[in-house]
Amino acid sequence: MTSTNDTSYDAVMSRRTEIMKKAVGIDYEEFIVEGIAFDYEKMMKEVGYSIDEVRQIQSETCVGNTPLVELKNINRLIRKLAPKGKGARIFLKDEAANPSGSFKDRRAAVSVYRAKEFGYEGVIAATSGNYGAAVASQAAKRGLKCIIVQECYDSHWRGQPEILEKGRACEAYGAEVVQLTVGPELFYYTLLLLEQTGYFNASLYSPYAIAGIETLGYEIALQMKELTGKEPDAVIVTHAGGGLITGTARGLKKAGAIGTKIIGASVDLRGLHMASDEDFNKKYFTTGHTGFGIPFAVFPDRSDVPKNAARPLRYMDRYVLVTQGEVFYVTEMLAQLEGLQRGPAGNTSLTAAIALALEMDEDQTIVVNETEYTGAGKLPSAQLTFAKQMGMVVKRGDSIKEDVPGKVIAIPQHPSQIGVIEFPVEDMKKSYLKELIKREGVRQFSDAEMQFLQEDLHASGEEIVKWMSEIKEVLK
Amino acid sequence: MSTNLAKKGDWVQVQMNILSPEERAQYLPEDTKKVPLQMRVKGFLVDEIASLGATVRIKTTTDRILSGILIDINPKYTHNFGEPIPELMKVGIELREFLAGDEK
Numbered sequence: 183m184t185s186t187n188d189t190s191y192d193a194v195m196s197r198r199t200e201i202m203k204k205a206v207g208i209d210y211e212e213f214i215v216e217g218i219a220f221d222y223e224k225m226m227k228e229v230g231y232s233i234d235e236v237r238q239i240q241s242e243t244c245v246g247n248t249p250l251v252e253l254k255n256i257n258r259l260i261r262k263l264a265p266k267g268k269g270a271r272i273f274l275k276d277e278a279a280n281p282s283g284s285f286k287d288r289r290a291a292v293s294v295y296r297a298k299e300f301g302y303e304g305v306i307a308a309t310s311g312n313y314g315a316a317v318a319s320q321a322a323k324r325g326l327k328c329i330i331v332q333e334c335y336d337s338h339w340r341g342q343p344e345i346l347e348k349g350r351a352c353e354a355y356g357a358e359v360v361q362l363t364v365g366p367e368l369f370y371y372t373l374l375l376l377e378q379t380g381y382f383n384a385s386l387y388s389p390y391a392i393a394g395i396e397t398l399g400y401e402i403a404l405q406m407k408e409l410t411g412k413e414p415d416a417v418i419v420t421h422a423g424g425g426l427i428t429g430t431a432r433g434l435k436k437a438g439a440i441g442t443k444i445i446g447a448s449v450d451l452r453g454l455h456m457a458s459d460e461d462f463n464k465k466y467f468t469t470g471h472t473g474f475g476i477p478f479a480v481f482p483d484r485s486d487v488p489k490n491a492a493r494p495l496r497y498m499d500r501y502v503l504v505t506q507g508e509v510f511y512v513t514e515m516l517a518q519l520e521g522l523q524r525g526p527a528g529n530t531s532l533t534a535a536i537a538l539a540l541e542m543d544e545d546q547t548i549v550v551n552e553t554e555y556t557g558a559g560k561l562p563s564a565q566l567t568f569a570k571q572m573g574m575v576v577k578r579g580d581s582i583k584e585d586v587p588g589k590v591i592a593i594p595q596h597p598s599q600i601g602v603i604e605f606p607v608e609d610m611k612k613s614y615l616k617e618l619i620k621r622e623g624v625r626q627f628s629d630a631e632m633q634f635l636q637e638d639l640h641a642s643g644e645e646i647v648k649w650m651s652e653i654k655e656v657l658k
Numbered sequence: 659m660s661t662n663l664a665k666k667g668d669w670v671q672v673q674m675n676i677l678s679p680e681e682r683a684q685y686l687p688e689d690t691k692k693v694p695l696q697m698r699v700k701g702f703l704v705d706e707i708a709s710l711g712a713t714v715r716i717k718t719t720t721d722r723i724l725s726g727i728l729i730d731i732n733p734k735y736t737h738n739f740g741e742p743i744p745e746l747m748k749v750g751i752e753l754r755e756f757l758a759g760d761e762k
Binding site for chain 2 (some may be wrong): 262362367459562563567
């Protein structure tokens with residue numbers, strides 16, 4: 183092990199396993215079966231909490247039990263657009279009602295509780311998103327110190343307005359906010375901070391964080407049964423790192439809603455590089471987009487913990503993309519037809535829900551599982567003003583046809599233009615295997631590893647063998 | 659009254675280089691590889707007095723002592739609500755008209 187005095191990039195990265203073990207309090211080795219196989223359910227069970235315990239922990243800090251409301255005016259609009267007999271009803275889970283304004287409070291509540299229980303003096307989270315404010319808020323409540331590490335600026339010190347707002351929110355709760363320029367070395371600096379402070383790593387991807395989201399799915403199942411007499415036919419989840427979809431799906435199953443389809447939705451930002459200094463400020467959504475959604479689904483363990491508890495391909499039945507222009511349009515729709523001014527993230531799944539409601543039967547229901555707070559930096563007006571400053575073309579048009587990430591944002595001219603771009607889940611499962619084979623080399627996988635892959639990809643052994651042989655052909 | 663001088667205990671912002679271009683991670687896009695990884699942090703000035711551009715020490719809200727170049731004194735939040743967006747201005751009106759068509 184290199185000396186802790188050596189703070190160079192390579193030295194700190196070489197100490198990552200030791201730093202992580204100390205900072206998360208989990209020995210991930212315990213769950214390894216063999217090779218790439220690990221016992222996911224054992225990990226979730228042994229270090230997580232039961233759903234009742236999580237609900238108790240969350241109720242102590244005012245987290246959860248958020249309202250679920252039918253979007254009656256939007257549903258009326260859908261009925262006007264839908265063919266006869268079609269037009270499912272949309273319900274919205276108003277997660278903005280959580281203390282710091284998003285579902286991330288559920289995740290942070292359990293992480294910070296655990297940190298306190300373990301006796302850590304403080305918590306650190308690497309996040310440019312709402313999770314920062316959530317951790318800062320929970321840390322304030324539990325009396326822990328807090329550092330949030332953000333990727334915030336390009337090399338010209340142009341800050342993404344939404345990330346600047348999230349930094350402000352963190353500071354409002356008393357956190358120290360470390361703001362970095364673009365680059366994946368944010369992980370390096372976070373490791374260094376964890377080592378130097380001895381604080382807890384309140385990772386977005388620990389079993390605690392995912393256990394915290396299960397209550398969201400659980401509440402949806404109970405509330406829908408009360409409101410409509412049955413489980414929802416579909417839950418649409420804005421998909422980024424995979425935690426929201428994983429936790430929501432697990433919670434729904436725990437409440438007995440096993441027939442509910444789990445659909446992921448992301449903003450289409452394909453073609454923009456996540457680590458590019460120039461591309462950084464060509465994105466007007468800071469999360470819930472393909473830049474996170476695809477890579478985290480096809481290789482979940484790229485995260486800041488050795489084994490990611492967010493494993494979206496286990497749960498995702500369908501994956502759809504929407505454009506930036508559509509989401510801005512639907513954000514406006516939610517404010518003006520439903521009187522709900524909410525932030526961008528949940529509106530990604532709401533956009534997809536409107537498109538999907540049109541193809542579903544009129545007696546079916548869809549739940550959009552989150553909203554978030556909004557305001558300075560987050561509003562469409564803030565993001566589109568910034569987009570124009572960065573040279574984007576903003577116009578009215580058919581978004582699906584005319585939106586070009588990094589160049590054109592087309593706002594629909596009519597609600598009938600709201601649609602989705604299908605992204606086959608099977609393609610992501612194949613990409614998962616391709617990445618795996620690239621990392622591991624072409625080799626025979628053991629029975630235990632094949633069993634693990636079947637669970638991690640929610641696929642049959644035959645499917646996996648077939649996909650693998652296709653990939654090996656291509657890689658030859 | 660604005661001043662370029664900060665005194666001990668003032669709330670300030672500092673900037674520092676974390677990794678020079680040569681020290682950065684191996685696999686980066688070309689545009690990112692040619693610039694340093696930099697950081698901005700706020701805290702209370704530890705030094706007695708300092709002017710903008712000087713290298714100073716700060717104490718952050720988690721009591722960390724950091725050294726960096728002083729870039730701002732009592733830094734304000736600069737993000738805002740943005741300008742009215744002409745391309746969005748009529749969306750609400752259009753949608754309400756579309757719904758009202760129901761009742762006609």
